[in-house]
Amino acid sequence: MTQQLRMTKQRAAVAGALDATDEFRSAQQLHELLRDRGDAVGLATVYRTLQSLAAGGEVDVLRTEDGEALYRRCVRDEHHHHLVCRSCGTAVEIDGPTVESWAARVAAAQGFSDIEHTVELWGTCAACRAAREG
Amino acid sequence: MTQQLRMTKQRAAVAGALDATDEFRSAQQLHELLRDRGDAVGLATVYRTLQSLAAGGEVDVLRTEDGEALYRRCVRDEHHHHLVCRSCGTAVEIDGPTVESWAARVAAAQGFSDIEHTVELWGTCAACRAAREG
């Protein structure tokens, strides 16, 4: 019935790389990271693994301003949003109690259905700001 | 001092195509649209024009779930967000009075600066739903 997923060292490596950081990373960054670490994994496999993890809700995905996909394994399972540092990818999980109901209400009022929302905050984290200024 | 922009028929054509619709459109869609309409404009020019319009705040840009950029000339000049139909691009301009302050507050509390936020609502508009179901 349920899709069967085999346990391979590649899948484990990608999952491991994701667990090792709090920051949002692109598929290519993860690929390089694994290569440097010695657990080389094909780029195609990194992409495939990430999309299956995303489909299963095991990783969060968001898009940078220029359309690149970034992935992160979040601590929280429930629906939430992020405050992400533009330069290093560090992220903080947040939720907007009021935003949730507001979104649903507004959309419904306009006659829209199958509603989803995208709410992400971008900024420069304290560490990056310090490094940049001195 | 100020950036000088020449008035060309291509620029006018792109602006015209944008004014002719309420819906978010991709650069390629606009390019085809202009071609069909008879005002053929090079794809590169469409992209260039769109990015200059976006830089000047004359059009709003957002990214579809798979990273494609969509453009729309909004009625409102002030900061606002959108409720967009996934299938036809129809959009409604909205603002989240509470969201604005919430975003700034949350980000500042985490020590982040240069804060920006992305808030977009996606759904299926009444017309598309009707068409799909019958």
Added chain:
DNA sequence: ACGAGTCATGAGAACGATTCTCAGGCTTGG
């Protein structure tokens, strides 16, 4: 109206991210 100085245009090449192909490898179930 004329011409110089420049910005704008467009066809095609180049790019960067992501997906596809497919032959060979590895997991799993028995």
Added chain:
DNA sequence: CCAAGCCTGAGAATCGTTCTCATGACTCGT
């Protein structure tokens, strides 16, 4: 240990977007 089939990876193929550069078209001063 074996067969059946998912999984992998290198490279090709896509796709959206940007770059290149020779040619065309605004603008402004005359």
